[in-house]
Amino acid sequence: MKKYILLSLIVLSLTACNSDLLDTTPKTSIPEAEAYSTPSKILAQVNNLYRLLQNQSFYGGRYLVFNEQRADEFGQSDGNAAAGSAVWNQNVASTNDFVNNVWSVGYTAINASNILISKLEGTTVVSENLAKNYIAEAKFVRALAYFSLIQTYAKPYALDKNGLGLPLRLTPITSAGNNDLARSTIEEIYNQILKDLNEAETDLPTEYTTSLLNTSRAKKVTAIALKTRVYLVQNNFDKVIEEGQKIISINAPYQYNTGNLTQKLEPTYNAIFTGSYTGPEAIFSIPFANSTTETPTAQSSLAFTYLGQPILYLATEGIANDPALNTTDDSRASLIIKNSANQKLLKKFSLATAPFRDYVPVLRYAEVLLNYAEAKAQNNDLATATSLLQAVRNRSNPSFVFPTTAINTKEALLQTLSTERRIEFLGEGLRLMDLQRNLQTLPAKKGAIGTAPLVLVSSSNYIWPIPSGELSTNKLIVPNP
Template sequence: MKRNFLCLAAALGLFAGLSSCKDFLTTEPSGSLPTERVQKEFSLLQPALRGVYDGLQGSSSSTSYYGGLFLISGDVRGDDMQCPTTGSRGNDYYHMSFDQTTMYGPWYKAYGVIRRANRLISMCQNLQPKATTDAQKQEVGNALAQAKAVRALVHFDLVRLYAKPYPYSNNGAMLGIPLVLSVPENKSMPGRSTVKEVYDQIIKDFTEALSSGMLEETSYGYLSSSAVKALLARVYLYMGTPEGNTEALRLSKEVIDGGKYALATQLAEYKQIWSEASSKEMIFSIVNFDSKDWSDREGFAYILSVYGYYNALITKKFYDEMMEDPNDIRWNVLWASKGTKAAGAVQNLPGTNEDMKLFIGKYPGKAAFKDMRTNDIPVIRLAEVYLNAAEAAFKLGNTAQALSYLNVIVKRANPAKSVASGDLTLNRILQERAKELVGEGHRFYDLMRNGLRCERFYDGKPGWHVPLTEASRSFDHTYFRTLLPIPKSELDANATLAGQQNPGY
């Protein structure tokens, strides 16, 4: 399926028009409608679907979700990346200095995407009885399945940002986030559902998308059945229950054994995993086709690049862990600052120099365009699926299976290395996740959902960290700032939510 993007403004305009058109959402039988009108309704389906994906990405003026700071925030709140310079994009996340009046972007951006998905779902449900050809039925069914899958993904992102990790939520009884499952009326004021209710709905949406049989097995820039299975496995893994781990392992195994994707093993291929459409390892990414999709320098690739804003880099802890194996293939997507503007950023870090590979180089942009802003935005790839399977199998007590999946990633990093059964621990699996997924937004959540402390000082010393508050130097999921605050403007506008702010804010 070829995907050509509309600009965000056009997508917003389209959806505003659709949501205000009462005639479009009627339940008139298709037989009573003129053929021309039915054809016009079907012609709006693909633009509406593109608008949903454009919402996930964001734009140069909307940088709080996947296209901007969302992935970065999952790294710099952990112990493997940092924002060392004053004014860095991501500083609020790194310092954990946000409050309910300053941290509002993720909430509104994510719920904006959910509203788009819900409008598309309503559109598809209206069009289904009017679809008379197999092609129309497939098109409507595919769009409906994708809309449900996107809604599930966004609800999952929101519950990770604003609610306790499932294993520490009193069996899911603690407050999660508002579930928005329809096009809301202006007076709608939903309150927070429980964590369990949110996870149940996420699983329901992903499962219905899969069971529809309408998703393609693979798809560049769209959610496919393989991508939905992989993402659903991630959701189950985050639950941390025996049933969740069982399902995470089952679904991960299906993706791996399906043979639709393969790990990159050759160096040239490996270095292109995150940027080129030809990668056989990337299961789902949000696609940029050219620099017009991202019109300035606020995209996450530019924020990280030594040729851009170089606003985040790895920590001394992570560097020392990488130095345990100088032949690790993953050194090839860490960049040194020598010869770039980023060289100045390491001058004040004790014990560093411009030859040290301290910056994330996974996102150079597509080679054809020679512009880092064109880089696709990674959501899930096969390496994570192997690691999800390894963690789930370990937690289920299946050591042999866990070791088998883990060593696939270890040996890809260096064929001369492997993990022995006696050395297999949860921390060893999480260490491999950290090395493999750095710069992709996972480390903070991996620590929090497993009840581990985030130690941002190194052996009791700052390492390369700039001054942090005592509470932000070492914390676990009990620290109130591990959850984002619900924006005050939302609390003021929604009486139901007014008494449901996260504690501490």
């Protein structure tokens, strides 16, 4: 019997119904002897890693939506389970399809990365340098998947870094019966994430040949940018600064230049979402090409969720009430509209009818600047932090000057930076991470389907439960307390 290598169908906990995960076409299950037999086939397996990130239950849309539903900026208008009403109401169970899907897709991406790494070590099918490049891309994908999962299913690092993390899978699973693995600690998972990103940075290219590839595939700056996010979650501000200094110029206008690649703020905020999607601010995004295989379903797309249906609308008590989002002076306000029900809607993602192919931003240069600014403020360099903050604000409102009381003390500046993050990344899935890394209560919120309760840091539903599928197939795993 031929040995087959399953590239996106490793059944780690596939109990939820998801057609993408259950696709058994030859594209995802091919003879092992053939999968890495030519340069083009190897490249196809590298591209497959990004396709897994693109899954509609992950960075193809729903993962960002889940993070926004659990946070405090949006009310929910649809009470159906398929629209994630239980997620918004903070009462998902381990048997919930979404809880199982995110875990399954994340670990499928991790396993596909493990397979690629193992198959390319010592290969002669492609050059040594190209093999290192591909392995580095796999390590970036593995790091991003682990970071996303640890944020979702384990306690915040700042709360208990020695607590239960995730099963740390670093070797390929290519057959059934190899699923039993205990949970490593939260710190061990973070250590592996950073190890992968450091090694990826070394071997990733500085740039690719097109702006689309620079946006959709990992390069050195991509790994560095993600490290600034990871270290910020760990409250390791010295390391945020160390990484940020690699890709942020000393003085304004802040940017990063290498070869033909430039990373900097877009000249206008709207250009991020209504332009080519591959401008200088896009460090890493999930693209959607003109193909039915790369089209999320309606309820999984960002545009349908925020604008077309809408499933989520901006909460009256949230950041949508901030003056910056209620003035014609700030271009970010133009991406908020009202519908006939007088609800404020987010139109960052505007392709609200099929085929829903807005690119999904994962890492933007604005985030790197604000990560760096927060770390500088925490280290009492208020002048640099303020300059970085001002650069982000002035991109959308060139004449705005922060009042002295908003920036003249460390505490005031940190609060102002927090507010700016809420405005800048509204709807992009970062708000939950910011609440949890700062060990803040998930606030109560009102929506058309009722009121979702607040969630204390000590509550069991502050994080998602370990999925029932994993509990049933992994004898060594234990549920969250």
